[in-house]
Each structure stands twice: as C-alpha cells, then as structure tokens.
Amino acid sequence: MIELKNISKSFEDNHVLKDISLKFKKGETNLIIGQSGSGKTVLLKSILGIHKIDKGQIIYGEDVYSEMNNKEKQKIRKEIGMVFQGGALFGSSTVMENVMFPLTMFSNFSKLEMEKQARFCLERVNLEDADNLFPGEISGGMQKRVAIARAIALNPKYLFFDEPNSGLDPQTSIVIDNLIKDITLDFNTVTVINTHDMNSVVEIGDNIAYIHEGKKWWTGSSEELMKTENKELSEFVFATKLMRSIKKNK
Amino acid sequence: MNFFYHIGKYILFMRKIIKKPQKTNIFINDLFFEIEKIGINSIVIVFIISIFMGAVITLQTAYNIEQAFIPLYLVGLGTRDSMFLEFSSTIVGLILAGKVGANIASEIGTMKIREQIEALDMMGVNSESHLVFPKVLAAIITFPLLTLFSMFVGIFGGYLAVYLTNAIPVDDFIYGIHYYFIPFYITYSVIKSVIFGIIISSISAYQSYYISGGALEVGKASTKAVVYSSILILFFNVVLTQILLS
Numbered sequence: 001m002i003e004l005k006n007i008s009k010s011f012e013d014n015h016v017l018k019d020i021s022l023k024f025k026k027g028e029t030n031l032i033i034g035q036s037g038s039g040k041t042v043l044l045k046s047i048l049g050i051h052k053i054d055k056g057q058i059i060y061g062e063d064v065y066s067e068m069n070n071k072e073k074q075k076i077r078k079e080i081g082m083v084f085q086g087g088a089l090f091g092s093s094t095v096m097e098n099v100m101f102p103l104t105m106f107s108n109f110s111k112l113e114m115e116k117q118a119r120f121c122l123e124r125v126n127l128e129d130a131d132n133l134f135p136g137e138i139s140g141g142m143q144k145r146v147a148i149a150r151a152i153a154l155n156p157k158y159l160f161f162d163e164p165n166s167g168l169d170p171q172t173s174i175v176i177d178n179l180i181k182d183i184t185l186d187f188n189t190v191t192v193i194n195t196h197d198m199n200s201v202v203e204i205g206d207n208i209a210y211i212h213e214g215k216k217w218w219t220g221s222s223e224e225l226m227k228t229e230n231k232e233l234s235e236f237v238f239a240t241k242l243m244r245s246i247k248k249n250k
Numbered sequence: 251m252n253f254f255y256h257i258g259k260y261i262l263f264m265r266k267i268i269k270k271p272q273k274t275n276i277f278i279n280d281l282f283f284e285i286e287k288i289g290i291n292s293i294v295i296v297f298i299i300s301i302f303m304g305a306v307i308t309l310q311t312a313y314n315i316e317q318a319f320i321p322l323y324l325v326g327l328g329t330r331d332s333m334f335l336e337f338s339s340t341i342v343g344l345i346l347a348g349k350v351g352a353n354i355a356s357e358i359g360t361m362k363i364r365e366q367i368e369a370l371d372m373m374g375v376n377s378e379s380h381l382v383f384p385k386v387l388a389a390i391i392t393f394p395l396l397t398l399f400s401m402f403v404g405i406f407g408g409y410l411a412v413y414l415t416n417a418i419p420v421d422d423f424i425y426g427i428h429y430y431f432i433p434f435y436i437t438y439s440v441i442k443s444v445i446f447g448i449i450i451s452s453i454s455a456y457q458s459y460y461i462s463g464g465a466l467e468v469g470k471a472s473t474k475a476v477v478y479s480s481i482l483i484l485f486f487n488v489v490l491t492q493i494l495l496s
Contacts, residue, residue, distance in 0.1 A: 048372060077374035088369035102373050105273055 001026055002047065002158065002190050007056030007066075009039075009046050016042045018214045019056070027188045029181060029204045033196055034211035035236055043211060044162055044194045048082065049073055060158065078106050081151030081189075085163040087143040089135040089150070095122070096131040099149045106154060121149040124186075125179060141172035145179065152183060159184065161193040165200060173197060177204045198243050201225065210236070263456050266378035267386060280384035288350050288385065288451070289392025293399065299345055300338065300400040304407030307332050312417035322418045326408070326426020333404035334435040338397045340487050343446035346393070347479040351454040354385055355475035359458035359468035367459070382455040386448060393447030394440040401439070438494045445486055450479045 002024040009017040016039045024030040034040040045051045047058055049065060058066040060076050068076070089098050099118040103109055109117065122128050125145040135143055144164060151159060161180060165173040181204045184191040193200065201208060205222035210233050212218075218233045226247055228234055238244045271277035311328045358381060361367050370377040405427060412423045454475035461467040 050368060050371070074374045077372060080372060082369065082372040084365040084369055086364055088365040090366060091364075104276060105373065105375055 001061065002192070003057075003059040004047065005057040005059065007043075007046060007053045007058065009042055009051060009053050016214050017046065017053075020211070020214075020216045021056075022209050022216060022219070024190050024192050025207060026190050027185060028191070028206035029184050030190070030192045031201055031205045031208045032192065032194045032211060033201060033208060033236070034217075035196070038211045039214040040194050040211045041162065044160065044192070047192065048080070048160060049077070078154065079157040080160065081154070081156035081158070082160045083144065083147045083151050083162065083164055085166055087135070087140075087147040089143055089146055091135050093134075094131065095127065095133050095135070095138070095146050098135070098146055099153055102150060102153045117153060118149075121153050122146075124152065124183070125149045139172075140167050141169075141175065144168065144172075144176055148176075148179060148183065152187060155187065156189060159187075159189040159191045161191070161195070163195055163197075164193060165195065165197040170199065173199060174203070180204060198237060198240070201237070202246065212236075259460075260452075260456050263378060263459065264452060266376065267382045267452070267455075269376055269379040269383070271379065271383070272376060277384060280380075281387055284384045284388035285392055287353070288388045289396060292346060292349060292392070292396060295345060295349060296342055296396050296400050297403050299342065300333075300403035301407035301410070303337050303341065304329060304333060304404030304409075305411035307337070307404075308408035308411045308423070309415065309417055312412070322422040323426035323429055325412070325418050326423040327429050328426070329408040329423075330405060330427050330431075331435065333401050333408075334439055338400035338404060339439040339442040339446065340483065342397060342400045343393070343443065343450070343483045344480055346396070346446075347450050347483060348476050350389070351450045351475045351479045352472045354451060354454040355458040355472040356468055357458075358382070358455055359461050359471045362458060362461055363464055363468060378459070382452070382459075385455060386451045389447030389451040390444055393443040393450075397439055397443040398436070401436070438490075441494060442487065442490050445490060446483050449482045449486065453479045453482060 004020055004022045006019050006021055007017055008015070008019055020043065032040045032043060042051060046053050049058075053066055056066070057064050060079075063076060065073065065076055090101065093101070096115070096118055099121050100114050103114040103117055107114065119128065119131070122131060125148050127142060127145050127149065130138055130142060130146070135146065138146070159180075164176050164180065168176065177200050180191065180193065183189070193204075195201065202222050205225065208220060208222060208225055209216060210218040210230075212232050218228065218230050220228070225233070225237060228237070238247055308325055308329045311325045312322075315322065315325065358367075361381070367377045367381070370380060409420070409423060412418050412420055457475040457478065458468070458471040461471050
C-alpha cells in the first residue's frame with residue numbers, strides 16, 4: 001500500500017497541493033483525476049519523489065519514503081515501474097533494448113536470462129514481434145505498451161502511469177486500460193494512474209481520487225462516481241454529452 | 251548573483267557526474283560509443299580545418315617575409331609553432347565546441363523534454379553520471395588525440411602549400427619544421443585540449459540538463475552551449491598560457 005498523510009507542496013507563493021491524505025491499495029487500480037492545473041501531476045511527481053514535499057509523509061509499505069535520503073530512496077525506486085505520458089523510450093535503442101535496460105542496470109541476470117525476461121514482458125503486452133524495431137518505427141499505442149513492458153521488467157511492487165491514454169484513439173485506449181488492469185491483478189501491484197480520460201475512470205477505476213484546486217475533493221469507486229451529487233466533480237466528470245448519457249442510462 | 255548561482259549549480263552537477271558507474275560494462279560500452287561519436291566522427295572536420303590552416307599560415311608567413319636577411323626556414327618554424335602552440339588546440343577546440351557541444355546539448359535536451367531523464371531517475375539510475383560521465387571521459391581521451399592529429403595534418407598542409415606554390419624552397423620549410431623544436435609545446439597543447447574537452451562536454455551537458463519546455467528550449471540550450479563553451483575556451487586559453495608558458 002502507498003499512504004499519503006497530509007501532504008502539501010508549494011512553488012514559491014503558489015500552493016499547489018493542500019493537505020492531501022490518500023491511500024492506494026495493492027492489486028487495485030487507483031486513479032487520480034482532476035482538471036488541468038488542479039495539481040494532479042505535481043501530486044504524482046511528489047509521490048514518486050521527483051518533487052520534494054513541504055509537509056506530510058509519503059509511505060511505501062512500511063517505509064516513510066518522503067523522509068529517506070537519496071540512497072535509501074534508490075532501493076524503493078527499484079521497486080517502482082513508471083510509464084510516462086510520452087512513453088519516455090530511448091530513441092536510439094530498439095524495443096528489446098529498452099525493455100532490457102532496467103534489467104541490465106539492476107539485475108544480476110545473464111544476458112540470456114535478461115532476454116528471456118524482456119521477451120516475457122513483451123509477450124505480456126502483445127508485442128513479441130516488435131523486438132528489433134526502434135521506438136520511432138512503431139505507433140503511439142505500441143510505444144505505450146513498450147513503456148509498460150519496460151515498467152514491469154523488474155517485477156515492480158508499485159506501478160505509476162501518467163496520462164496513459166493521452167494521444168491514443170479510443171480503441172487503443174481500451175487496450176491500454178485493460179492491459180493496466182490485467183497487469184495490476186497479475187503482478188499484484190499498487191497501481192496509481194493519473195488521468196483525465198473518463199473512459200478509463202468508468203472502465204478500470206477501482207479507487208478514484210478527485211483533486212480540485214490542490215485539495216482532495218472526493219474519493220470513491222467508479223460506481224459511486226456515477227451517482228455522485230458533488231457539484232464540482234459532476235461538472236468535471238459529466239462535462240461531455242457522452243458521459244451525461246451514460247449517467248442517464250445507469 | 252545569477253552568475254554565482256550557475257557556478258554553484260555547475261559544481262554540484264559535476265559532483266553528481268563524477269561517480270563510480272553503477273554498471274561497469276554499460277559504462278564501458280557507452281564510453282566507446284561516445285569515443286566514436288565525439289572523437290572518430292570529428293576526424294574529418296579536424297583534418298579539413300587543419301590542412302587549410304597549416305597551408306594558409308605557411309603562405310601568409312612566406313609572403314610576409316620580404317627582407318633578404320630573414321632566413322626562409324622561419325616559415326616552417328612559424329607554421330610548426332603556430333600549429334603546436336595555438337591553432338591545433340584552441341581553434342580546433344572552438345570548432346569542436348560548435349560540433350560536439352551542440353550535439354551533446356541537443357541530445358541531452360531532447361532526452362530531457364521527452365521525460366527520458368526523469369525515467370532514468372525513476373528507475374534509480376544516476377542520470378547525470380550515466381549520461382554525462384562517458385561524454386566527458388570520451389572528450390578527455392579524444393581531444394588530445396585530435397589535437398595531435400591536427401598538428402600533424404597542419405604541418406602537412408604547410409608542406410603541400412610550399413610544394414605546390416613554390417612560395418619558399420621545400421628544403422627550407424622542412425629545415426624550419428625541425429629547427430629548435432621544444433617538446434613542451436606538445437605537452438602544453440595536450441593539456442589545453444584536455445581542459446577544453448572537459449569544458450565543452452560538461453558545459454554543453456549542463457546547459458541542456460536543466461531545461462524545461464519544448465523544442466525551442468533545446469535550440470536555445472544548444473546555442474548557449476556553443477557560446478559559453480567558446481567564451482570559456484578563450485578565457486582558459488589565456489589562463490593556461492600564463493600558467494604553463496610564463
């Protein structure tokens with residue numbers, strides 16, 4: 001489990017995160033949603049330790065991550081898999097080399113074992129035939145899947161996704177959503193997804209946290225979200241005709 | 251204040267770079283890759299610049315010696331000492347600031363805006379050391395070799411110039427090349443090239459490592475990398491000359 005206890009973060013006079021407390025559970029997909037500028041990216045980067053928080057605690061399992069020094073954090077970081085918005089694949093390396101990278105850096109596997117593990121990860125994301133291609137030669141959806149394969153290469157305990165469906169068509173988004181859900185169950189990870197894709201929210205949102213003006217505004221499941229009476233959340237979630245009609249039909 | 255802020259930040263950046271590699275075999279692979287990119291891929295440009303530089307120095311010196319009492323072998327000596335003392339290290343350094351510096355800045359800058367550096371950090375990789383240390387070490391190894399290569403090619407360029415134009419007799423030129431040779435000039439030039447290599451690789455990496463935004467910022471970082479590297483090369487050229495030759 002990952003627990004956030006009263007975390008706050010400011011950039012000079014701009015208070016971006018205000019006293020946020022949340023729990024992200026194991027084996028479930030935990031979604032952070034909110035409007036652009038609400039602070040959800042800062043929240044995700046704070047959880048990851050990219051931003052240093054001003055107040056509060058971030059706890060991974062039993063370890064207070066926010067109070068660790070860099071050397072101690074390295075140990076936790078090896079248990080984290082992160083999929084960035086653009087994939088963040090290394091352009092000069094092949095798909096196989098990208099997936100093998102964390103293994104070459106942090107495992108004591110032989111080359112053969114590393115290749116076997118990388119191939120397993122690529123098969124898991126249905127990309128076994130793309131191993132020799134470069135990121136520039138594959139589609140955006142495939143790049144996201146390679147990034148997922150790289151993120152799971154070291155069997156992480158914690159998986160983070162920043163806008164996993166941005167720039168993808170609806171069909172590919174569903175493939176990615178299902179993949180995230182399946183991997184969360186298979187690897188029993190604490191999965192945290194930063195998104196404003198409402199389809200993901202409805203389809204895979206086990207636990208949802210709505211961030212509004214830097215505060216935790218609402219938490220609940222996707223079923224609860226569809227019935228919410230919260231004004232700000234309703235305005236955000238049901239902003240489109242499609243979402244309003246889904247709510248009506250439910 | 252901004253100047254001192256950047257000096258402090260640069261020192262901290264360098265402290266993060268010079269760390270024991272997390273995986274030696276990956277570091278060695280990266281080092282050879284960078285030696286190829288920074289060193290071997292610069293051979294042609296260094297050859298072209300040096301051969302023409304040597305030829306022009308020779309011809310200009312020859313055409314400026316009109317008085318009969320000045321021995322003609324001074325043309326060869328002048329070409330040799332100009333190449334050894336200044337041109338092969340400083341001018342080649344300035345050219346490489348453009349080629350290698352811009353290349354490093356655009357590579358790291360692009361990685362930065364595409365979140366690849368954050369990805370490395372998130373994996374627990376010391377991104378500064380992983381990305382920049384092989385480049386700095388490759389520059390330290392290859393720049394002196396390129397400088398020595400430039401000396402040789404420059405003198406050959408001078409030889410070709412006198413051979414093809416008959417500006418002075420070839421024998422006088424060759425005598426001048428051998429005349430009163432001071433081996434320390436080579437050491438001096440090699441020391442300068444090592445410092446220039448460190449300046450170009452680290453300043454270019456520093457300029458691009460902390461950018462945020464998009465492609466425009468990568469372009470700006472590349473320009474700054476070349477400008478600041480060039481200014482520092484000129485500054486340290488004076489400092490090192492005073493220290494080593496005084």
